[in-house]
Amino acid sequence: MDQICLHNLFGPEWVVLREITGMEEQAIASTSTLDAIGLLDALVMSDYEGALQQGEVARLTSWDREQLLAAVYRRTYGANIESTVTCLQCGEKFDMDFGLDVLLEFLNPKPCEVLGVSLLDEGIFQLGEDVTFRLPTGQDECAVIGLGQEEAKAVLLERCVQDGLESATLSQYSDAIQSAMEALSPLVDTELNASCPECGHGQQVHFDLQYYLLSAIQGERTHLMEEIHALASSYGWSLSEILNLPRSQRRALAGMVDADDGGGL
Ligand SMILES: [Zn+2]
Structure with a gap:
């Protein structure tokens, strides 16, 4: 689980999030704020007194919600954001990567003064x-x-x-x-500077954390089905048992089953 401390207006507020499972992964239907709130609420662990409770994510400001989405991203995909950009000048594709924490630091809310x-x-x-x-x-x-x-x-x-x-x-x-x-209370929704390594052309690339995270999870739907199929076939577990496994455990076990079968997943 991840313990996140939101430094909001009333002082520190703790949020405890568990790892994502297939239940949440398959429930995401869009990249909307409603889906983001639903995902975070499902991951909130309510059994910690004084911490944010399930059902309370909607009362957070956008900046606080972005901190939680960043924590989910870090836990699920690591601290780096990787993206492929097409150069607007020469048409070549190039990779762009940056640290999520550096971006969050840069976008930090401005002080009142x-x-x-x-x-x-x-x-x-x-x-x-x-x-x-x-x-x-x-x-x-x-x-x-x-x-x-x-x-x-x-x-x-x-x-x-x-x-x-x-x-x-x-x-x-x-x-x-x-x-x-x-x-x-900014959103992590901003333009980043990128430079093409082929022709040197500079351009701006849009990055929206909520869209990026929810799209990444949605984009893995087929892979999730393959993992469910591999685990159900191998262990005979039910669909709900597999969907309730923490993602890292499900992926590790599916990988082992796949290795036994000669690879392909
Ligand atoms: Zn170029």
Whole structure:
């Protein structure tokens, strides 16, 4: 299991996550935030007093959720992100890899002083003289799914800006509030600089951790079926017994069965 300490607004909060199993791997149906929250909630171990409990992931801010997705990625695939990029100039493919931890360090939330906001009690921020707001959580993000960009922004502000603000003042500050929210709780969703080793052309490559992790798991669906088939055929275990094995154990055993059969998996 992984113990992750979120340094959120109220001090440290512990989260204990277990290793992913085939149950979660096959439950992922898309790369949406809903699927990300569902995956993390399934992995939360609730038997630790004082730690985050199952069902509570949706109350975390985006930055805290990204820390948990990063922990799942590290445990499942290691600390490096590897990607193949096609050069926009010469069309050659080249490999790009970088450390996830270095990226997280780079994207770290900006301190309040830099953003011109102050933190009041209970996770409420103050901007200027009149505006107080809280950071959006997964629940807020889920509430605006399916809305257009402008409508989603308006609903998010309505949910997160504290009551009693005149609508004229709200619209005056809306861009500043949204920028402050994004800087205080960023997503690991960014452009990275890459340079083609063939022709030297520099270009930007988009990286989104939630999309990358959930796509990687979804992309292994066929391999998961092959492992289930190999273990069921060899040991006679039921589907649910195999799906409940920790991923590393399932893969190791399937690899052994495969080696006995002469390879192929
Ligand atoms: Zn090139």
